[in-house]
Amino acid sequence: MSDPTRAIRVIALRQPFVAFEARAWRPPLNIYETEQALTLVVDLAGANPAELQVYVNPTLIVVRGTRQLVAPPGLRRIQRMEIGAGPFELEVPLATPVDPERASGRYSDGLLEIALPYASEPTTHLVVIQIEGGAR
């Protein structure tokens, strides 16, 4: 048996601090701003849109779901693993209040798009929106 003190070692981080992340993984996202609305685009290829949960608050969007990656049959070992998998949760705080009532969501080509028109008057409603479209 080789020396475990040599075999296992902590790699010096390139980041200047030890990152903390309570969640398993976090899908990457873009946020677009237009005159009328904000648009969130989340990279969620491989997720089942039916299982996605989107909560819209005037200043916070929460997306939950699971991405199950199916390994090829007869898998011997993994060479590389970079794609986050399993349950995830995404929280996006918003600077401009949006109107939860008019929010809508759509999943297509592996991308989840959430349209968030700006709020015309203050509201504290939380709305769960339905995701339209594309089963995989």
Add this chain to the structure above:
Amino acid sequence: MSERPLTLEELTSAGEVEIPASMPILALPNGVLFPGAVLPLAVGGEPWVRLIDDAALGARFIGVFLRTTPGEEFDPTALAPVGCAAQIVRLMRQPDGSVQVLLQGRARITIEQLVSTAAYPVARVRVVPDLPPGPEAETLARTARVAFEEVVRLSPALPDQIAVIAANIPHPGTLADLITANLGLRPEEQQQVLATADLAERLRLVISLLERERQLLDIANRTREDMARSQREYVLRQQLETIKKELGETDERGAEIAELRQRLEAAGMPEPARREAERELARLERMPPGAAEYTVSRTYLDWLLGLPWNKSTPDNLDLERARRVLDEDHFDLEQIKERIVEFLAVRKLQFEQGDTEARSPILCFVGPPGVGKTSLGQSIARALERKFVRVSLGGIRDEADIRGFRRTYIGAIPGRIIQSVNSAGSNNPVLVLDEIDKISAGIQGDPAAALLELLDPAQNNTFVDRYLDVPFDMSRVLFVCTANQLDTIPGPLLDRMELLTLAGYTEQEKLQIARRYLIPRQVQANGLAPRRRTTEVAALPAETPASNLPDQEALQRGHAPELTDAALRRLVREYTLEAGVRDLERRIGTLYRKMATRRATGQPLPEQIDGPDLDELLGPPRRHGELILGEDEPGVVTGLAWTPAGGDVLLVEASVVPGNGQLILTGQLGDVMRESARAALTYARSRSRELGIPAESFQQCDLHVHVPAGAVPKDGPSAGITIASAMISALTGRKAHKRVAMTGEITLRGKVLPIGGLKEKLLAAQRVGVQTVLVPRENEPDLRDVPAETLAALEVVLVEHMDQVIPRVLYPPDTPEPVAG
């Protein structure tokens, strides 16, 4: 889903990952993983790569524990009791077969039981849940947050970003973990935090760690600031150096210091001086060259290192040669030459006995100007083959001139003594202290006091100059002082010196000196000596090839007109009146200058200059001996005086005028002389009957005594009998013989007391042509010092009482009419 608004907390606490009940166990040698933290790990070698592979294929969970003792084999007892369940979130296989994984901590766990150790350890684990925080934990969390912000602010390693992240972590337990993971603590300390399940306790631990860290950073920061400052200075200095090099200015200072050090090594200084020099050199080295002190320090070192600490010249102890040198330079002065030869003889004996530390005597030559005191010093140096230096003390009023100025003063320099020894370049020169009688005490202290130490052979081996501030050995210096008079030299100083008196020269001696020394020198000085190099001289038909002959021989060949004895005698008698020969030399110089003018203008030169020629060349004589004395008359008596410039002859005048018995004294007479005059008057009154003075003349007449020259201050008692004689002559009307001179103090009873300076007085008497001199009998021993030539020229009469004086000086009382003013 429900329409009920969820709170943020409810939202963010969702999404917990389930932890499997059993998982493979990995021992970390040097790291602790906290729940929530991300840890990159390189894993190589069996069975650990397999462990990772298997985990990645399965639930992707690994139990990570700190290994508390080093070792190779897996040893469950070596594991820390609390570890962390971690999930593999990234995996990358390396070409060498090892894998890099990114682990994410999920929860604290403890090992319940090892399930298998077949390939790698697998254990059943139990999650240690973070309890909901109580109010104490919340308060502590706030404290920890503030303390952490402070540490982040102080720490150069932690970015401000991490403080923002910490501020956004709501759970006190997670906060404690995040802080611990980011403080860069030792694994054991991190493990301690991991193992503490109780939230409040964990936070207290973290707060204490934060406090320690803050203090360390404080110290580190202060150190860094200091370092930065010196670093900056270093960089600037380097740049300056480079700039200097670019400008072609080399490192002069380094070379300078090296040179000084070399000189220090070579100087051969005694220990105290060496220590001082080394200290100063070290100081100089540390000093920036721009500092004001730099030059001061540099100059001081220059002085200190330049002194002849160990440089001396060997004495030439050949007595015969010394005698010859002295004879060459000076005529007669037997007593002094003998003393110098004696000194040499003693030195020679000491030298033969191996005594090199012998002290030199301190000689003091006293005499009128121009008798050769200073040049005798030069002669001594030449005879001994020592260096010659001269310090003129005339007019020095400041002690610091002798002993130097303290280095604290701007522009401080050593005293004259150290300066002259320095310029001599040897520590045993002949040092002539000229005009030691002309120093005077000013407000800056008495220079004579400084000389006391210098001139004491018992003390001057540790002469301390104020500027140098280290002792210098002066005992090997041969001190020669010169003075014109002794009364202005402080007693203690006088006491330290061996006095040798040079009284002045007789006419015969002056002739010899002129012939042997003055004439050759003046002939040379005025360009009349034959020298081949001088074209003007070379063009003369009289020029002979024998130009390398001594000047004197050349003279005899008639290159310059010869001065006859008659001419010289006239020069001495009629053109000069001095104890020394300075004026005589000037006169001779004048004669030869005129000859030189003639030669230069092509006029023929006479073969010789005879006595009568002087009238034409020098103008009418300044004086005749006869002229000074003049006709004999009542009331005028010739006296003899001593002055710093040698002896002198003066006439004392007395006149009787109608009045009421007052005594009038004029001619700048000092107190002693005035009292002497009163004593003389009282004597005359007391003897009026015997002397034939009408008694009433003391009531009805004033007696006026005047001593020319009226502008010259005079003092002393030695004119007593002269004044008395003048008074009696005036009162009785008997003429006085002017060619009878006298000196002597008078008492009320008419006794004649001895006086000083007899030799000078007799020389002066001879000079002016006095025939008879009346001298106190008690001065008889002094006559031995008087040159035979002088004694032969004068009739010296020893007297004890005024009764012996009066018949000698006054005409017989057959011309009784009194002189009236």
